[in-house]
Amino acid sequence: MKVKLKDAAKVIRSKNSGPYELTFDIIFRTKELFEAAVDSKVFTRELIAGLYSVDEADVADIVEFIPAKAIKATIRRKVVSGGPGDRDVYGAQQHAPLFDIEFEAKGENL
Amino acid sequence: MRKIKVLSPTAILGYGFPEESFEAGLALLPDVIAVDAGSTDPGPYYLGAGIPFTDRDAVKRDLAIITKGALKCNIPLIIGTAGGSGGNSHLEWCLEIEKEVLSELGNARLAVISAHIDKERVLGNIKNGETEPLAFVPALTEKDVEDATEIVAQMGMEPIIRALENGADIIMAGRCYDPAVFAALPVMKGYPTGLALHMGKILECAAIAADPGSGSDCMMGVLDDNGFEVFPLNPIRRCTEMSVAAHTLYEKSNPYLLHGPDGIIDLKECSFKQIDDITVRVEGTGFIKSEKPMVKIEGARLAGFRTISIAGIRDPIMIDGIDVILEYVRETAEQRYGAADNYILNFRIYGKNGVMGDNEPVEGTLSHELGLIIDVVAMDRKLSESVCSFSRSTLLHYGYPGRISTAGNLAFPYSPSDIKAGAVYEFCVYHLIPMEAKMFPMEILEV
Numbered sequence: 001m002k003v004k005l006k007d008a009a010k011v012i013r014s015k016n017s018g019p020y021e022l023t024f025d026i027i028f029r030t031k032e033l034f035e036a037a038v039d040s041k042v043f044t045r046e047l048i049a050g051l052y053s054v055d056e057a058d059v060a061d062i063v064e065f066i067p068a069k070a071i072k073a074t075i076r077r078k079v080v081s082g083g084p085g086d087r088d089v090y091g092a093q094q095h096a097p098l099f100d101i102e103f104e105a106k107g108e109n110l
Numbered sequence: 111m112r113k114i115k116v117l118s119p120t121a122i123l124g125y126g127f128p129e130e131s132f133e134a135g136l137a138l139l140p141d142v143i144a145v146d147a148g149s150t151d152p153g154p155y156y157l158g159a160g161i162p163f164t165d166r167d168a169v170k171r172d173l174a175i176i177t178k179g180a181l182k183c184n185i186p187l188i189i190g191t192a193g194g195s196g197g198n199s200h201l202e203w204c205l206e207i208e209k210e211v212l213s214e215l216g217n218a219r220l221a222v223i224s225a226h227i228d229k230e231r232v233l234g235n236i237k238n239g240e241t242e243p244l245a246f247v248p249a250l251t252e253k254d255v256e257d258a259t260e261i262v263a264q265m266g267m268e269p270i271i272r273a274l275e276n277g278a279d280i281i282m283a284g285r286c287y288d289p290a291v292f293a294a295l296p297v298m299k300g301y302p303t304g305l306a307l308h309m310g311k312i313l314e315c316a317a318i319a320a321d322p323g324s325g326s327d328c329m330m331g332v333l334d335d336n337g338f339e340v341f342p343l344n345p346i347r348r349c350t351e352m353s354v355a356a357h358t359l360y361e362k363s364n365p366y367l368l369h370g371p372d373g374i375i376d377l378k379e380c381s382f383k384q385i386d387d388i389t390v391r392v393e394g395t396g397f398i399k400s401e402k403p404m405v406k407i408e409g410a411r412l413a414g415f416r417t418i419s420i421a422g423i424r425d426p427i428m429i430d431g432i433d434v435i436l437e438y439v440r441e442t443a444e445q446r447y448g449a450a451d452n453y454i455l456n457f458r459i460y461g462k463n464g465v466m467g468d469n470e471p472v473e474g475t476l477s478h479e480l481g482l483i484i485d486v487v488a489m490d491r492k493l494s495e496s497v498c499s500f501s502r503s504t505l506l507h508y509g510y511p512g513r514i515s516t517a518g519n520l521a522f523p524y525s526p527s528d529i530k531a532g533a534v535y536e537f538c539v540y541h542l543i544p545m546e547a548k549m550f551p552m553e554i555l556e557v
Contacts, residue, residue: 011356017363019150019537020246027356052469060245065365067382068355074363076246078468082153083536084413084454084487087467089153097471 001106006099008033011070014095019081021060022091023074024048024098033105034069040103048073051097113334114296115140118313119176121325123147123189123204124164127316129175131328131343136179138330143180144291145172146314147204148191150408150537158259158410158535160199166207174211177280181216188270188281188291195408196285197260198226205282212557218280220555221273225262225284227407227549229255235543242404242542245363254538258409261539265405266371269550270294276554284550285408287370288314296333304397307375309338311368312357312392319357320347337393339385348388355382367398371405371545374398402544409539414454414487416531417498421505421520423480427512428519432459432480435510435519443501453488453497482520487534498528 005012011027026043028034037043045059058076065072079086088094117140120127124147152163162169180187189208193200205222212218232255235241241250255261262285271294273281283291289310296306309331312319317327320342328343341349358377359365368375376396385391423429436457443455460481463470484501488494506520513519 010352015361016151017361018244018540019154020244020540021363023361023363025356025359027352051471053471054469058246060363063364063366065355065359067377067380068352068359068365070356070359070365072359072363072365074245080154080537081150082155084416084534085456086153087458087465090151093465094469097466097469 001104002102003033003105004099005101005103008037008103008105012095012098014091014093016081016091017074020077021074022077022094023072024095025070025072026098027068027070031069036105037071037103038064042101042103043071043073047101048075054078111334113332114299114301116292116296116309116313116331116333117143118292118316118329118331119143119145120172120328121146121316121318122149122164123172124169126168126172126326127328128344132175132179134343135328135330136183139183140185140330142186142188142295143176144188144190144313145176146190146288146291148194148196148200148285152194154410154535154537155533157195157197157262157408158412159533160197160260162194162200162203164194169204170207170211173208174215177208177211178215180280181218186274186279186281186295188283188294190283190286190288190291192282192284195262196225196283197262198224198284201282201284208280208282209557218557219278220557221276221278221281222553222555223265223269223273223281223283223550225265225286225550227261227263229258229261232261232407232543240544244406244540244542247540250539250541254411255409257411258539259411259535261407261409263405263407263543263549264371265550266290266403267294267297268372269552271298273552274298276552278554289370290372292331301333302335302397303372304375304395305338305392306333307370307372307397308358308377308380308392308395309333309340311375312340312354315357315360317342317344317347319354320349321353322347323353337391339389339391341389349390351382351384351390354390354392371403373400373403404542405545405549407539407541407543408537410535411538413534413536414489415491415494416485416487416534417494417528418486418531419484419498419502419528420524421482421522421527423482423519424478424521425515425519426478427514428510429475429477429480431510431512432462435505435508438508438510439501439505442504443497446500447493447497452490453486453493455497455501456485458483458485495528495530502527
């Protein structure tokens with residue numbers, strides 16, 4: 001069945017990784033959900049580029065961090081933190097579009 | 111097995127902590143107290159303007175308690191990125207506060223380490239092709255260097271170890287790699303560098319790595335030769351495998367390889383294990399020493415002066431047409447003041463896409479009211495005020511298509527409606543240059 005990320009994750013957050021990058025952390029509730037998310041191959045640079053209307057070249061590699069059951073994605077900030085035109089100096093409120101990402105997980109994994 | 115204990119009182123000096131937590135930490139006989147006092151997170155203004163982002167009274171309160179604790183236990187106190195951005199004016203500001211604290215507490219041998227980098231050095235690095243941009247950062251130009259109000263470099267452990275070897279009781283460092291203040295004493299005593307720095311990476315935000323997290327509470331790290339343990343000092347919190355592992359990836363784009371001035375923390379073989387209710391043990395973290403160490407330099411330049419006007423919009427017809435209406439205001443302002451070469455005019459529409467702007471995937475708005483900020487930045491202070499004033503008055507009385515509310519389009523919460531928000535800075539230096547000997551000069555003071 002399809003699972004929504006907001007139901008599968010314990011943490012979904014965004015934050016600066018330095019003033020030029022915005023990094024997203026998705027920490028899954030269980031090892032099974034993390035593995036199902038990885039196996040689904042839904043989490044790609046194309047997906048992130050589409051959700052945030054940025055070029056794929058502006059999305060850094062997607063990283064799976066096994067010890068934290070986490071998937072990370074990083075994008076280039078269109079406006080550098082705190083400069084004229086910036087909207088979110090800490091980058092801490094840019095995560096919401098991730099909530100509705102869906103991926104396939106088997107029933108016993110939930 | 112030998113052990114070394116590092117006490118981290120708070121995430122940022124001035125963010126505070128409960129004295130009970132700190133006392134509980136002292137009771138465990140730490141070998142060093144270390145605290146990170148800064149960050150680039152609050153944005154370029156503080157480095158650019160040479161101003162701290164923490165409150166003076168709050169910093170003095172924290173410094174008084176931790177200085178007293180360090181002197182009582184006769185252990186070193188290490189403060190990194192003093193004053194928030196770690197420039198010379200920030201360091202001076204923090205040093206003055208520490209001198210006031212010591213005047214009430216007693217004598218100490220104080221080491222002060224500057225992170226200021228002369229522009230000539232960086233211009234030389236550019237000439238020699240020795241600068242490297244970090245990810246998504248443009249190549250460094252001579253203009254960037256000349257524009258920067260001050261350039262600082264993130265020091266690693268070496269200058270702090272030098273201060274410890276000089277017998278300093280208190281070390282106050284300018285811009286510093288966050289984990290270095292926590293790892294310096296353990297590494298000086300021969301503990302494994304990768305584990306010491308990884309522990310520092312977790313301790314630098316104090317209890318943010320606990321559950322529930324807090325930036326205003328203490329954490330303890332205990333390092334041995336095979337691993338380290340971290341636990342909070344307030345009974346309402348605990349460290350969990352999840353909270354500690356999650357913190358390892360906080361604010362980093364690649365959590366397996368964490369780059370710093372001394373080398374790379376290698377987490378590929380690292381494991382997190384719950385060993386009691388509140389404690390997590392970490393093992394397997396390695397370290398890859400840099401053959402050619404590089405330091406990160408940071409600088410910000412003046413980008414102009416800001417004037418803003420804040421208003422609410424409740425008219426449903428206006429809300430429906432908001433994009434077209436604001437475009438009309440922009441065009442009218444450009445007719446008066448010229449295309450925006452000399453100023454930047456932004457409309458922030460809260461209730462629509464105020465937080466995410468062009469990145470916002472939701473189109474339109476379902477909100478019955480909108481919050482609007484007219485935001486103008488210009489190098490010419492008067493022009494900034496004029497464009498904001500003109501845009502505000504044009505929008506207030508614009509007879510947009512379909513309008514039936516003809517008295518005024520904006521609800522201003524304040525009089526005056528326009529706010530002079532002062533200087534705006536932008537980062538212009540965020541690059542690597544080669545580390546060199548004596549890059550971070552130290553001064554020893556007997557206070």
